[in-house]
Amino acid sequence: MEENTPTGIDRNLTSYGDVGFSKYIRRAFLSAVGYDQTDLDRPIVGITNTYSEFNTCHGQMPQLMEAIKRGVLQAGGLPFVFPTLTLHEITFSPTTMIFRNLMAMETEEMISAQPMDAVVLLGGCDKTVPAQLMAAASANIPAVSVVTGAMRTGNFEGERLGACTDCRRYWSLYRAGEIDDRQIQGAQQALCSTPGTCMVMGTASTMACLTETLGMMIPGGASPPSGTGDRARNAVEAGRCAVRIARKNLQPGAILTRPAFLNALTVLVALGGSTNAIIHLLAIARRSGVELTLDDLQDASDRVPLLVNCKPSGVGYMEDFHIAGGLPVLLKTLEPLLDLSVSTITGQTLGEILTEVSPPQPWQETIHPLNDPLGPTGSLVVIKGNLAPDGAILKASAASANLFNHRGPAVVFESPEDAARIDDPSLQITPDHVMILRNAGPVGAGMPEAGSLPIPRYLAEKGIKDMVRISDARMSGTAYGTVVLHCSPEAATGGPLALVKNGDEIELNVTEKRIDLLVDTPELSRRKKAFIPPESPERGWRKLFAEHVLPAHLGADMDFL
Numbered sequence: 171m172e173e174n175t176p177t178g179i180d181r182n183l184t185s186y187g188d189v190g191f192s193k194y195i196r197r198a199f200l201s202a203v204g205y206d207q208t209d210l211d212r213p214i215v216g217i218t219n220t221y222s223e224f225n226t227c228h229g230q231m232p233q234l235m236e237a238i239k240r241g242v243l244q245a246g247g248l249p250f251v252f253p254t255l256t257l258h259e260i261t262f263s264p265t266t267m268i269f270r271n272l273m274a275m276e277t278e279e280m281i282s283a284q285p286m287d288a289v290v291l292l293g294g295c296d297k298t299v300p301a302q303l304m305a306a307a308s309a310n311i312p313a314v315s316v317v318t319g320a321m322r323t324g325n326f327e328g329e330r331l332g333a334c335t336d337c338r339r340y341w342s343l344y345r346a347g348e349i350d351d352r353q354i355q356g357a358q359q360a361l362c363s364t365p366g367t368c369m370v371m372g373t374a375s376t377m378a379c380l381t382e383t384l385g386m387m388i389p390g391g392a393s394p395p396s397g398t399g400d401r402a403r404n405a406v407e408a409g410r411c412a413v414r415i416a417r418k419n420l421q422p423g424a425i426l427t428r429p430a431f432l433n434a435l436t437v438l439v440a441l442g443g444s445t446n447a448i449i450h451l452l453a454i455a456r457r458s459g460v461e462l463t464l465d466d467l468q469d470a471s472d473r474v475p476l477l478v479n480c481k482p483s484g485v486g487y488m489e490d491f492h493i494a495g496g497l498p499v500l501l502k503t504l505e506p507l508l509d510l511s512v513s514t515i516t517g518q519t520l521g522e523i524l525t526e527v528s529p530p531q532p533w534q535e536t537i538h539p540l541n542d543p544l545g546p547t548g549s550l551v552v553i554k555g556n557l558a559p560d561g562a563i564l565k566a567s568a569a570s571a572n573l574f575n576h577r578g579p580a581v582v583f584e585s586p587e588d589a590a591r592i593d594d595p596s597l598q599i600t601p602d603h604v605m606i607l608r609n610a611g612p613v614g615a616g617m618p619e620a621g622s623l624p625i626p627r628y629l630a631e632k633g634i635k636d637m638v639r640i641s642d643a644r645m646s647g648t649a650y651g652t653v654v655l656h657c658s659p660e661a662a663t664g665g666p667l668a669l670v671k672n673g674d675e676i677e678l679n680v681t682e683k684r685i686d687l688l689v690d691t692p693e694l695s696r697r698k699k700a701f702i703p704p705e706s707p708e709r710g711w712r713k714l715f716a717e718h719v720l721p722a723h724l725g726a727d728m729d730f731l
C-alpha cells in the first residue's frame with residue numbers, strides 16, 4: 171500500500187469534492203449506530219453475508235457471522251457484515267452458472283467501494299466460493315475464505331446416504347422401476363438431513379478443499395461439517411486472521427500464484443473432485459494474472475493418483491474426510507508432489523504448515539497414502555479430437571471403464587429442453603448409442619449441469635446403468651457416468667458439436683484422450699457452411715452474459731473482467 175493510501179474507515183471515501191467533509195459526514199452517520207473514534211480507529215473487516223432463506227446450503231450462516239465477528243473483535247478489528255448476491259444450485263433457474271460472474275462482479279465492487287482493510291468471504295454453495303475468490307483476486311485486498319460446511323449424512327431403510335450422489339442414484343432406481351413411490355419419498359426426506367453444502371466430494375466440497383490448498387483459508391477449514399464446533403472455531407480464527415492480514419496488507423496477489431494453482435490441480439485429481447472446479451480454477455487464475463490451461467490439468471492427472479474415498483469417485487462423505495484429518499492430512503501425503511514454498515494467509519508457507527501435520531493414520535480409510543492409492547492416476551482426463559478441438563473433460567474415476575473405448579451412432583438432443591424426449595421409445599436408442607446434448611454451453615444456455623443425461627427409461631428398466639454421453643454442458647460434481655463435458659468450442663458458437671447428425675458414428679478413446687466425429691472433412695465443411703446460430707437472449711444480464719462470456723476451456727468468465 172502507498173504510504174498515504176487511506177486505511178480503515180477513511181478508505182474509499184464518498185466523493186463530495188471535499189475530503190474533509192467526506193470523512194466528517196461518514197463519522198456522523200456511523201455515530202448514529204454507536205460507533206465512536208475508538209471503534210473507528212481499528213482495522214475494518216468486511217464480512218460478506220450470502221445468507222438467503224432460499225439458500226439452504228447457507229442455513230447456518232448467521233451463527234458463522236457471529237463467530238467471525240467475535241474473532242475480528244478479539245484481534246482488535248471492527249467487523250462490518252454487508253450483503254452480497256447469493257447463489258443456490260437447487261433454487262436458481264436455469265442454472266447458477268449464468269450468475270457466477272455476476273456475483274463475482276458484484277462482490278468485487280462491494281469490496282472495492284466500501285471502507286474495509288480486509289474481507290472475510292463467507293460462502294459455501296457451489297458458485298459462491300469461486301465467485302468470491304474471483305472477486306478477491308480482482309479487488310486484491312486482504313481476504314480470507316470461510317465456508318458454511320457440508321451437511322451431515324442421513325439414513326433411509328438402514329442405508330447411510332447424502333446429497334447428491336445418492337439423490338441421483340435413488341432417482342435412477344426409481345426411473346428403472348426398482349423402487350416405488352413410497353421409497354423415493356422416504357429417500358427424499360433423508361438425503362439432506364441438516365443445513366449445509368452437499369456432503370459428497372461435489373463442487374462445493376471440492377472448491378472448499380481447493381481454496382484451502384490455494385492458501386486462502388485457515389488450515390483445516392475445508393472439511394468441518396456445518397453446525398459443528400470445529401466449523402465455528404474455524405470461523406472465529408478466520409476473523410482473527412482477517413485483522414492480521416489487514417495489518418500486514420497481505421493481498422491475494424501474493425498468495426494466488428501459479429505454483430499455488432498447480433498445487434490445487436494436484437489436489438483436485440487426488441480428490442477425484444468435481445469437473446466444475448476446473449472451470450472455476452481457470453477463471454480464478456485468469457483474474458489473478460496466472461496462466462493456467464487444460465494442459466496443466468492433464469499434467470497433474472498424469473502424475474497424481476486418486477487418494478480420497480468419497481462419493482462419487484469412492485464411497486465416503488465429507489464428514490469421513492474430516493474425521494480422517496481433512497485437507498491437511500491429504501496435503502501431507504501429497505507433500506512430494508506439491509510446491510511447499512507457496513505463501514498462505516497464515517503468513518506461513520505450505521511447507522511450514524505441514525511440519526505440524528501427521529500422515530494418514532491406519533485407523534481411517536478415507537485418505538489413502540500415496541504408496542497405497544485408492545485408484546490410478548488419471549481421475550480427470552482432458553479429451554481432444556475433432557469434436558472438441560479446444561478440449562473436453564471426462565471424470566474417469568466416476569465413469570465406466572468398459573465404455574472408455576467406445577464407438578457408436580449419435581442420437582442428438584438440440585438443447586436441455588429437447589432432452590425431455592429422451593424416454594420416447596420411437597427414438598430407438600440402444601446402449602451402444604452415443605447421446606449428444608448441444609447448445610448447452612456458456613453462450614448456448616449458460617452451461618447448466620445437464621450433461622449427465624438420464625439413461626432412457628426403457629433401457630434403465632432393462633438394467634442399463636451407463637452410456638456414453640457428450641455435451642458442451644457441465645455436470646454436477648456429485649454425478650457419475652461416462653459423460654464427456656465442456657466440449658469446446660461450444661455448439662452455439664459453431665463448434666463441431668453443432669455439426670453432428672443422428673446416426674453419425676462417434677468414437678471415444680480415453681486411452682488416446684480423443685473424441686472424434688467419424689464424418690469426412692468435405693461433409694463437415696458443408697455442414698459448417700449451413701450452420702445457423704441459435705437465438706440469443708434479448709435483454710439484461712443474460713444478454714450481456716451471452717455476448718461476453720469466454721469459452722469453458724478459458725474459465726467462462728466475462729471477457730471484460
Ligand code: FES
Binds near residue numbers: 259366367
Ligand atoms: Fe449447495 Fe450442493 S446445492 S452445495
